[in-house]
Amino acid sequence: MVHKSVRSNTSNSQKSDSCASHNCHQLNISIQDLETGKYLKNLTASVTITNDPLFAFDNITIPNGDFMIVCRFLDQGQHQVIVSIRSGKLCIGVSLIQYDHSMVKFGK
Numbered sequence: 001m002v003h004k005s006v007r008s009n010t011s012n013s014q015k016s017d018s019c020a021s022h023n024c025h026q027l028n029i030s031i032q033d034l035e036t037g038k039y040l041k042n043l044t045a046s047v048t049i050t051n052d053p054l055f056a057f058d059n060i061t062i063p064n065g066d067f068m069i070v071c072r073f074l075d076q077g078q079h080q081v082i083v084s085i086r087s088g089k090l091c092i093g094v095s096l097i098q099y100d101h102s103m104v105k106f107g108k
Helices: none
Strands: 006-014 024-033 043-049 055-062 066-072 077-087 090-101
Touching (some): 055 066
Antiparallel strands (some): 006 024
């Protein structure tokens, strides 16, 4: 059963300081209750990102409603970020996020 009032938001930023390539990105994800706006706590997440290769992150602890993923996007274009949120063994939310990765050219 999926709880209908759980929302996940994502934002991204480049992490050039910790990655050798400019294709490394940090995805920041927040989990909130839609009715109250409060961040949900003490959850676990699994995240899959469509890319070549496919990236999968399991059993991510979410103590305060926010978590992040750092991964390398090898391919330009549209990617899907699939987020599954669990409280114990119960799935309380699934979110599909469209992510557009375009190469950024620096200089002339």
